[in-house]
Amino acid sequence: xxxxxxxxxxxxxxxxxxxxxxxxxxxxxxxxxxxxxxxxxxxxxxxxxxxxxxxxxxxxxxxxxxxxxxxxxxxxxxxxxxxxxxxxxxxxxxxxxxxxxxxxxxxxxxxxxxxxxxxxxxxxxxxxxxxxxxxxxxxxxxxx
Numbered sequence: 261x262x263x264x265x266x267x268x269x270x271x272x273x274x275x276x277x278x279x280x281x282x283x284x285x286x287x288x289x290x291x292x293x294x295x296x297x298x299x300x301x302x303x304x305x306x307x308x309x310x311x312x313x314x315x316x317x318x319x320x321x322x323x324x325x326x327x328x329x330x331x332x333x334x335x336x337x338x339x340x341x342x343x344x345x346x347x348x349x350x351x352x353x354x355x356x357x358x359x360x361x362x363x364x365x366x367x368x369x370x371x372x373x374x375x376x377x378x379x380x381x382x383x384x385x386x387x388x389x390x391x392x393x394x395x396x397x398x399x400x401x402x403x404x
Contacts, residue, residue, distance in 0.1 A: 263328070265297070265327075265329050266298070266328060267299065267325055268289060268297050268332075268333060269299070269300035269333070270283070270302070271302060271332060271335070272286065272302055279303070285333070285363075298325040300321065300323065301321070302319045303322050305319060311341070312339040313339075314340075315345050315348075316345065316349065319346050321349050321350060324353055324355070327355060328356045328357060329355070329356065329357040329359070331359045331361060332346055334360065335363050335364060336364045337362035337364070337366065338366040347360070
């Protein structure tokens with residue numbers, strides 16, 4: 261049986277990060293989780309970029325209440341590089357176990373298997389919009 265998570269970290273955007281400003285996802289998690297779960301604060305390291313590769317130095321752990329098990333929440337999983345870079349930062353800070361919750365999966369139509377999957381989906385669901393055309397976090401489907 262697994263150990264319960266003791267804290268939550270939301271992966272900040274490296275391309276849209278603004279110091280001292282919470283992203284929409286961070287705001288939601290702070291509002292919903294703050295009373296029941298300590299929050300770990302992450303920020304992009306100076307100069308880090310979103311290149312879809314794993315970089316152990318891409319994030320800095322700003323504030324981490326003692327927790328041996330932290331759950332990371334990321335808005336989108338594309339290659340896993342951003343999420344796994346955040347995992348590395350937490351592990352380097354002393355966190356022993358990290359679980360990941362990715363809220364959406366970005367499907368690249370240029371990738372052969374994904375292209376085939378999307379073609380089948382569109383064939384069966386003619387009005388189904390492509391996943392890259394819809395924001396999963398806003399009611400109107402338009403990404404901010």
